[in-house]
Amino acid sequence: MSRALRLAALAGAALLCTGCISPPKPWEKGELAKPAMTMGRDPLGERFDQHIASSKEAASGGYGVGGGGCGCN
Amino acid sequence: MNLHKSKLLPALALAAAAAGTFVPAAHAVGVNQPAPAFSLPREGGGTASLDGLAGHVVYLDFWASWCGPCRQSFPWMNEIQAKYAARGLRVVAVNVDARQSDAEGFLAQIPAQFTVAFDPKGDTPRLYQLKGMPTSFLINPDGMVLAVHQSFHEEDRKALEASIEAALDAHPEARP
Numbered sequence: 001m002s003r004a005l006r007l008a009a010l011a012g013a014a015l016l017c018t019g020c021i022s023p024p025k026p027w028e029k030g031e032l033a034k035p036a037m038t039m040g041r042d043p044l045g046e047r048f049d050q051h052i053a054s055s056k057e058a059a060s061g062g063y064g065v066g067g068g069g070c071g072c073n
Numbered sequence: 074m075n076l077h078k079s080k081l082l083p084a085l086a087l088a089a090a091a092a093g094t095f096v097p098a099a100h101a102v103g104v105n106q107p108a109p110a111f112s113l114p115r116e117g118g119g120t121a122s123l124d125g126l127a128g129h130v131v132y133l134d135f136w137a138s139w140c141g142p143c144r145q146s147f148p149w150m151n152e153i154q155a156k157y158a159a160r161g162l163r164v165v166a167v168n169v170d171a172r173q174s175d176a177e178g179f180l181a182q183i184p185a186q187f188t189v190a191f192d193p194k195g196d197t198p199r200l201y202q203l204k205g206m207p208t209s210f211l212i213n214p215d216g217m218v219l220a221v222h223q224s225f226h227e228e229d230r231k232a233l234e235a236s237i238e239a240a241l242d243a244h245p246e247a248r249p
Contacts, residue, residue, distance in 0.1 A: 025195070025199070025203070026204060026205050026208075027135065027169040027198040027199075027206060028195060029139070030170060030171050030172075034139070
């Protein structure tokens, strides 16, 4: 493959990444807030696990929407 | 296939320009900015519009049935609407549920004694560039934003009510 073609493919890929994959806006998270969208079944157990994980890993969030909130996590 | 350099550069420029158009209009509506106009169908029929509320101090809230803090804010919004209506406050709560039936289920559980409008397409929250749910805007009688508040906790009541009081004190001309 020529270098120019490779560059063009890269540009195309970059374009795809910016345009089509955008995270849902705060007001579009209705589906994500459903209980079925969580990783586990037991909310209390999940919270406990996340508490441990966030203290050990110094990071939090990424476990669903948790019933709205300010969106700061 | 042989793509010449002279053809590649414009192609790259075009790609960059196209990518630029996907970047959302960055800034959220903030304090001292005009509140964007909207006109939406309201609960019980008719339309709710910001223009129609000119002359009132408006507490504009964005909520959804799936949002936990919104559930807490409704009783409080009922309270402030009753308490400050005579001084010119109007509470308007814009629902952003994709399915209006979800919103109606919520309202059956927690009835609202203020204006509820429906925006299932999310045009209004996009206009206001919300950063989280719920978000509320306090708007003066001339349509300028006085305060923005994100989320809702029971302990926020006092501060929110103080900012509403201050707005009403500053605008004694607000129509009741």
